[in-house]
Amino acid sequence: MVKGIESTGIPVAHICTIVPISKTVGANRIVPAVAIPHPLGDPKLVEEEEYKLRRKIVNNALKALTTEIDDQTVFQ
Amino acid sequence: MKLEIGNIIIKDVKFGIETKVDNQMLFINRDEIEALVLKDDRIKGVSIELARPGDSTRITPVKDVIEPRVKVSGNGAIFPGVISKVDTVGSGRTHVLKGAAIVTCGKIVGFQEGIIDMSGPGADYTPFSNLQNVCLVIEPIEGLKQYEYEHAARMAGLKVADYVGQVAKDLEPDEVEVFETKAIQEQVKAYPELPKVGYIYMLQTQGLLHDTYVYGVDAKQIIPTIMYPTEIMDGAIISGNCVSACDKNTTYHHQNNPIIKYLYARHGKDFNFTGVIITNENVYLADKERSSNMTAKLSEYFGFDGVIISQEGFGNPDTDLIMNCKKIEAANIKTVIVTDEYAGRDGLSQSLADADVKADAVVTGGNANEVIVLPPMAKIIGTDAYINKVAGGFDGSLRSDGSIEVEIQAITGSTNELGFNKLTTKSI
Amino acid sequence: MAYKVIHYINQFFANIGGEEMAHVTPEIREGAVGPGLGINKAFKGEAEIVCTVICGDSYFNENTEAATKEILELIKPYEADAFIAGPAFNAGRYGTACGTIAKAVQETMHIPAVTGMYIENPGVDMFKKELYIVETSNAAVGMRKALPKMSALTLKLMSNEADLDPTIDGYIPRGIRKNYFAELTGAERAVDMLVKKLNDESYTTEYPMPVFDRIEPGKAIKDLSKAKIALVTSGGIVPKDNPDRIESSSASKYGTYNIESVLNLTGDNYETAHGGYDPVYANDEPDRVVPLDVLRDLEKEGVIGSIHPYFYSTVGNGTAVKSSKEFSLEIAEKLRQDGVDAVILTST
Structure with a gap:
């Protein structure tokens, strides 16, 4: 998916839990997520905290999209 | 630890007034089994049906398949920590109704349940078409949550398997096999000249319908640990998962793990089979890293020269498989991995989600995406109403004449990653 | 009755000429020409080349779409059962032409197509997934070996023999993963493989690890x-x-x-x-x-x-x-x- 879209030149931030797969298949801007069934959330947190967590990950993705890169980069 | 497995061969199954074995015929008292299942107040109804090899019968949606076994002597009882006390099993004697199985089915829990055809082309793809199957078609009470329903169905299967297995207790087995693994130091000394071999047993632990239990513990909560191979034959590991039907390990697969079987077969000749490490396939990256670190460390600690690593499921567990392989190879231990493939219906796509050059010895159980047409069957045990929805099905899978066009992904056990079957894949 | 086969060759193998004649437009001749004679021989009467299409390599590659269309029109009336192109050995433009036309025939006429190329011919990477390409040597001296293989594979495809195997039938693996039932179970095969690996003996993995391609990262957003x-x-x-x-x-x-x-x-x-x-x-x-x-x-x-x-x-x-x-x-x-x-x- 990532490569298909990025091949047209549009930058993609890939938010995913299993960073090694993303690396293997060749995503360029990789943003680690929480867990497979809830990449951008954590049901153990209260709503407000969960929102903050999600916002942090999305901000991280935006940081990735505004950063010039030459090679695969994981935005921790 | 030494275990004798006494096989009582079952060649047919029938309803009878008493549950018993007579001259290789298993008789089932329908009422008693019904009553046993209905003790669970989450289950509204159950119908007991029989399916024999060659019957024009389709069983679906299949959740689990279980072999009836009973402990005759030695510690503990079958399915320890789940339906019996949490004793350590794997020694003494266990009797098996070889050729019989309990199959749980009924209304769908998720997407992952499968199909067993007792005849026709589909029968070639599932090992369960060769068994005398006692099927429990379970109907949950209204509004029962998915987790609860899955639990109720799982327990019903195990309880019935235990109940049926009891009849084997005082029977004279047709054959007795002996399996022994000694404590590590002694085992190593037994064949000092042979390479030491271990088995890395990956268990599916991705959450609802993707769980496995070890002595009653949800395996996603374990860190990898070592087991005697014989513990697994007594039901120390049970399936709570329905992954995709094709590559889930049913409880039957665990009880009859073929990798353990063939490692024992060549034990003392080609190598020294010294132990099993169980590990999980969790949804957090940190868990994957920790667990694969542990399997590599334990493999090194026990001095393995080579290991077989088997996977369960597909997708992100491909990463667990590759991590295990890479880290164990990095410890200078030779690996063979057993997996299956998702190469697309045309076979032209990438088969695994992850890859590494260290994974240079791969055994595959087949491409799960290959499409098959299953002819209509005279009898459906359960319901075929969910065929379009199960993993491997698609809109239009179930045709009006009752035939089914599906990926073999939907067939229970078709691309098993314990190497249970002969199915495999080549590049053409 | 013998199967009817159409054969495609370039200007060189039709004896029209070399590079200087590579501009010639498609023409059709009845029966076999050049390498087709060898193919016919290898068919042993089970099949026969009914016509040969000839096209210049330059013409084909510079007018791919038009040339393909013209050729398809020319061969349509022959109602053939299969199509053979080449072999092209290591000739790049000839290989591309063979691949393109064979693929077009396969897709529009729904008959099997076979071609032959040297493994490094650029046509191999372009078409191996879609076509059966018999592996040949890098020059025409390998003709005598290539033709019987191409003929045998064509016969097999026409008779719908399902069990094709690149190691037996001599074609370049198409990368199609196909299921089959092995003689032993997966567990037995795994234990065998481990013993061989432990003993440093050779073994064959059932799934060679793929190499993933990479793409350029997209430019970062400025604002x-x-x-x-x-x-x-x-x-x-x-x-x-x-x-x-x-x-x-x-x-x-x-x-x-x-x-x-x-x-x-x-x-x-x-x-x-x-x-x-x-x-x-x-x-x-x-x-x-x-x-x-x-x-x-x-x-x-x-x-x-x-x-x-x-x-x-x-x-x-x-x-x-x-x-x-x-x-x-x-x-x-x-x-x-x-x-x-x-x-x-x-x-x-």
Whole structure:
């Protein structure tokens, strides 16, 4: 998916839990997520905290999209 | 630890007034089994049906398949920590109704349940078409949550398997096999000249319908640990998962793990089979890293020269498989991995989600995406109403004449990653 | 009755001439010409070349579309059972021509096509997935060896013999993964393989690890506050009841869903169709997979310019890489047309 879209030149931030797969298949801007069934959330947190967590990950993705890169980069 | 497995061969199954074995015929008292299942107040109804090899019968949606076994002597009882006390099993004697199985089915829990055809082309793809199957078609009470329903169905299967297995207790087995693994130091000394071999047993632990239990513990909560191979034959590991039907390990697969079987077969000749490490396939990256670190460390600690690593499921567990392989190879231990493939219906796509050059010895159980047409069957045990929805099905899978066009992904056990079957894949 | 076969060769093998005659346009001759004589011999009467199409390499490669059309018209009346092109050995333009025309015949006339090339001929990489390309030596001295292989494979394909094997039939593996029943179970094969590996004996892996291609990273966004961002997911988030019936596994499609007036994705209106993970958390709160709530706030705060009015969703579970590539190219094209600057893609 990532490569298909990025091949047209549009930058993609890939938010995913299993960073090694993303690396293997060749995503360029990789943003680690929480867990497979809830990449951008954590049901153990209260709503407000969960929102903050999600916002942090999305901000991280935006940081990735505004950063010039030459090679695969994981935005921790 | 030494275990004798006494096989009582079952060649047919029938309803009878008493549950018993007579001259290789298993008789089932329908009422008693019904009553046993209905003790669970989450289950509204159950119908007991029989399916024999060659019957024009389709069983679906299949959740689990279980072999009836009973402990005759030695510690503990079958399915320890789940339906019996949490004793350590794997020694003494266990009797098996070889050729019989309990199959749980009924209304769908998720997407992952499968199909067993007792005849026709589909029968070639599932090992369960060769068994005398006692099927429990379970109907949950209204509004029962998915987790609860899955639990109720799982327990019903195990309880019935235990109940049926009891009849084997005082029977004279047709054959007795002996399996022994000694404590590590002694085992190593037994064949000092042979390479030491271990088995890395990956268990599916991705959450609802993707769980496995070890002595009653949800395996996603374990860190990898070592087991005697014989513990697994007594039901120390049970399936709570329905992954995709094709590559889930049913409880039957665990009880009859073929990798353990063939490692024992060549034990003392080609190598020294010294132990099993169980590990999980969790949804957090940190868990994957920790667990694969542990399997590599334990493999090194026990001095393995080579290991077989088997996977369960597909997708992100491909990463667990590759991590295990890479880290164990990095410890200078030779690996063979057993997996299956998702190469697309045309076979032209990438088969695994992850890859590494260290994974240079791969055994595959087949491409799960290959499409098959299953002819209509005279009898459906359960319901075929969910065929379009199960993993491997698609809109239009179930045709009006009752035939089914599906990926073999939907067939229970078709691309098993314990190497249970002969199915495999080549590049053409 | 013998099968009817059409043979394609270039100007050189038709004895018209070398490079100086490479401009010649397609012509058709009755019966076999040049290498076709050897093919006919190898058919041993089971099949026969009914006509030979000849085209100059330059003409074909400079006018690919037109040449293909002309040739298809020329051969149509012969109602053949199979098509053979070449062998092209290591000749690049001849190889490309053989591959192109053989593929076109296969697709439009629905008859099997066979060609032959040296492994390094650029035509191999272009066509090996779609065509049976018999592996030849790098020059025409290998003709005598190549023709019987090409003839035998053609006969096999015409008689619908299902069991083809590159190691037996001499063609370059097409990379199609095909199931079959082995003699031993997987567990026995695994133990065998381990013993061989331990003893440093040779063994054959059943799945050689693939090499993944890489693509250039897209240019970073300069001004986030003006950027139009699109959301894409392989986590299977769809409107309630999955209107497009996206499969829980091996998805054959993706969904396009309007979110112009949607502030966040709630469990009342959205759910996941994905069959590969515990769906409870995503069904309770689909924003956990597609973070529309956060993105809307960032839009309101002016951090980002705007959110693309549609989100795209498919199920990544067991879905063929080829399908997801097709989906993503289609999606990318729409995004490009709509002036989307960047994509946040979430996976489960």
